[in-house]
Amino acid sequence: MQRVKLFLPLLVLLVLLPLFYVGLRLDPYAMPSALVGNPLPDFELSLVEQPDVTATSADLKGQVTLLNVWATWCFACKAEHPYLNKLAEQGINLVGVNYKDERQAAQKWLRELHNPYQYSLYDNEGRLGMELGVTGAPETYLVDAEGVVLYRHIGVVDDRVWREILGPQYREALGQQSP
Template sequence: MAKIRPLMLVPPVIFLGLAAMFLVGMQRDDPDALPSALAGRTAPDLVVTPLGDLPAFDGSMLADGEVKLVNFWASWCAPCRVEHPNLEALAAEGVTIYGVNYKDKAPQALAFLEELGNPYAAVGQDADGRTGLDWGLYGVPETFVIDGEGKVVTRFAGPVTERVIEATIRPALESAAAE
């Protein structure tokens, strides 16, 4: 019988370790979900500038007693175009949505809203991306559900589709309203 050398055990042990990691990773609820350190915490400051002559907002408006969405978007963002009709539908239902135009130029942002419509109750511009960093943005679009006290209930990274509205946004809005 051949003698087993310790180095011969290394490849099978590495394989078993990797297999265990993959198995654990596949057990997560939503493998595409990006965690948010803000959930349950007061929303960070909103340091934004007005966008054209559109109604502006600031951080104090996030704690006005009403549930709302904060949506980060940009005119150069293709997924932002995809989600836009869904944001307009939510706004038509009476959902208050504040828009933060992220790392964009004002003329292009205003043209985007002129072309596609404006679902936002108020809009601010984050031209240098500082507010996006404070909010932990990975990119645009990203949407945050904010409760009436100004706390982040949930965050969704990516375009808000009908499926996302039903599976994530609407339940978070209802949960925030019930608190």
């Protein structure tokens, strides 16, 4: 019995090693989304810059869109914003979701830092964000012309992310080789 007790730690280690090996090879940033492959949730929200105008999920249909969740309180969003302006200048269709923010602060942000969005939805209560499964800003969803979510990116969209991940998928959704 004493000999079995001596080998018990070795047996436990042999069982745990394969689990550790698999766990270390997983991408810690990969967060699957139940929305990928499904229609964008239905919504009707006012616009940041025009509180009396509303937009719905149906308004996104007909064109491939990057739906970008942002907020003025989000430091990473400020780092991402210049690159979004660059994408907008290239003709990439961007729609913003201002997430759990103050409207006046969001309006000032867009005035001062330039507005890359066709329009930005005002989701001050975070309901759309909750339906999207937002874990924090920034997050970007690639939505096809039929309103189906093709991809979810958590974190800053920069040159590398666009070149390696979002750009190729955006072009594929458009049916093109380059934007």
